Amino acid sequence: MMLPNSLLQRLASWCPWLLRDERKQPVKVLVTGAAGVVATSDEAEAFRGVNFAVLIGGSPRREGMQRKDLIAKNVPIYQSQASALQQHAAPNCKVLVVANPANTNALVLKEFAPAVPAKNITCLTRLDHNRALGQISEKLGVHVADVRNAIVWGNHSSTQFPDARHATARTQHGEKPVVELVADEKWLKEEFVSVVQQRGEAVIKARKQSSSLSAASAACDHMRDWILGTPKGTWVSMGVYSDGSYGVPEGIFYSFPVTCDKGEWSIVQGLEVDDFARSKMELSANELDEERSMAYEFVSS
Ligand SMILES: NC(=O)c1ccc[n+]([C@@H]2O[C@H](COP(=O)([O-])OP(=O)(O)OC[C@H]3O[C@@H](n4cnc5c(N)ncnc54)[C@H](O)[C@@H]3O)[C@@H](O)[C@H]2O)c1
Numbered sequence: 176m177m178l179p180n181s182l183l184q185r186l187a188s189w190c191p192w193l194l195r196d197e198r199k200q201p202v203k204v205l206v207t208g209a210a211g212v213v214a215t216s217d218e219a220e221a222f223r224g225v226n227f228a229v230l231i232g233g234s235p236r237r238e239g240m241q242r243k244d245l246i247a248k249n250v251p252i253y254q255s256q257a258s259a260l261q262q263h264a265a266p267n268c269k270v271l272v273v274a275n276p277a278n279t280n281a282l283v284l285k286e287f288a289p290a291v292p293a294k295n296i297t298c299l300t301r302l303d304h305n306r307a308l309g310q311i312s313e314k315l316g317v318h319v320a321d322v323r324n325a326i327v328w329g330n331h332s333s334t335q336f337p338d339a340r341h342a343t344a345r346t347q348h349g350e351k352p353v354v355e356l357v358a359d360e361k362w363l364k365e366e367f368v369s370v371v372q373q374r375g376e377a378v379i380k381a382r383k384q385s386s387s388l389s390a391a392s393a394a395c396d397h398m399r400d401w402i403l404g405t406p407k408g409t410w411v412s413m414g415v416y417s418d419g420s421y422g423v424p425e426g427i428f429y430s431f432p433v434t435c436d437k438g439e440w441s442i443v444q445g446l447e448v449d450d451f452a453r454s455k456m457e458l459s460a461n462e463l464d465e466e467r468s469m470a471y472e473f474v475s476s
Pocket residue numbers: 181182183207208231232233234235236252272273274275276277299300302303331384385386387390
């Protein structure tokens with residue numbers, strides 16, 4: 176059953192609009208668990224011919240559950256979806272994993288669908304990215320559309336590192352670095368970081384349910400930019416398979432700043448990373464490394 180105001184309901188109604196009129200050929204969009212889009216519990220049928228898959232289906236975190244319990248429940252689900260994806264989806268199917276633990280679910284999907292290019296599997300950290308832009312816009316009293324190039328590094332969890340040091344905001348005096356406009360190092364390193372890191376938790380506490388409208392909107396932003404390209408001079412955050420950029424270990428799905436063009440994402444290179452940022456980025460990479468080890472404990476042969 177689709178609950179009103181649920182993430183599922185939002186995505187089911189918005190996905191048909193995802194591609195606007197840019198593509199003339201029919202596409203199949205799968206939202207796992209979405210009765211309004213693909214009504215089936217048969218994975219083969221669900222994945223058959225899919226061009227774009229938004230995977231929100233999974234076992235949700237219940238009160239008192241440890242991260243390990245959540246991983247234990249989701250590994251078999253993503254192992255099974257990996258084989259359906261590999262066997263039945265359209266060649267070049269693009270996948271967005273939303274269900275938590277999003278980065279590690281994406282890793283399980285990649286590991287068990289070796290025929291699917293790693294570049295075609297991503298996970299959602301755009302919600303965190305949008306939250307970071309929102310916090311900056313509030314702090315500066317500017318419209319959120321006038322803030323760009325924040326970065327969310329790492330895991331979609333409370334170890335993520337929201338980074339405003341490369342962000343800019345459009346003001347009446349032109350586009351300026353956010354660091355200069357905020358002029359409050361303590362806020363940028365402490366309050367800004369912790370508010371964005373804890374936002375998901377705060378939403379669950381307030382509404383006794385995960386974010387839905389903002390999460391669905393972020394999923395649409397992610398897919399739209401991936402497919403249609405990021406605006407010139409603007410990057411966004413996406414959870415992608417690490418290629419070792421910025422010293423992040425390979426073999427994990429990690430959120431990086433990316434630009435997209437012609438359906439391909441690329442990690443933005445050459446940004447300065449200071450010691451503060453480096454230590455935060457490592458913390459999140461270490462957590463993902465631990466999640467990967469836990470996930471392997473629950474893999475069935
Ligand atoms: N990455 C993000 O930014 C972000 C944001 C919001 C929510 N989330 C995550 O997205 C997921 C969905 O959130 P929600 O609020 O809709 O949760 P929910 O509990 O309402 O929905 C989970 C859905 O998964 C389905 N499901 C269970 N087992 C399945 C299986 N084996 N195959 C396919 N579907 C299965 C359930 O039937 C249910 O419809 C949760 O994991 C949540 O934590 C992630």
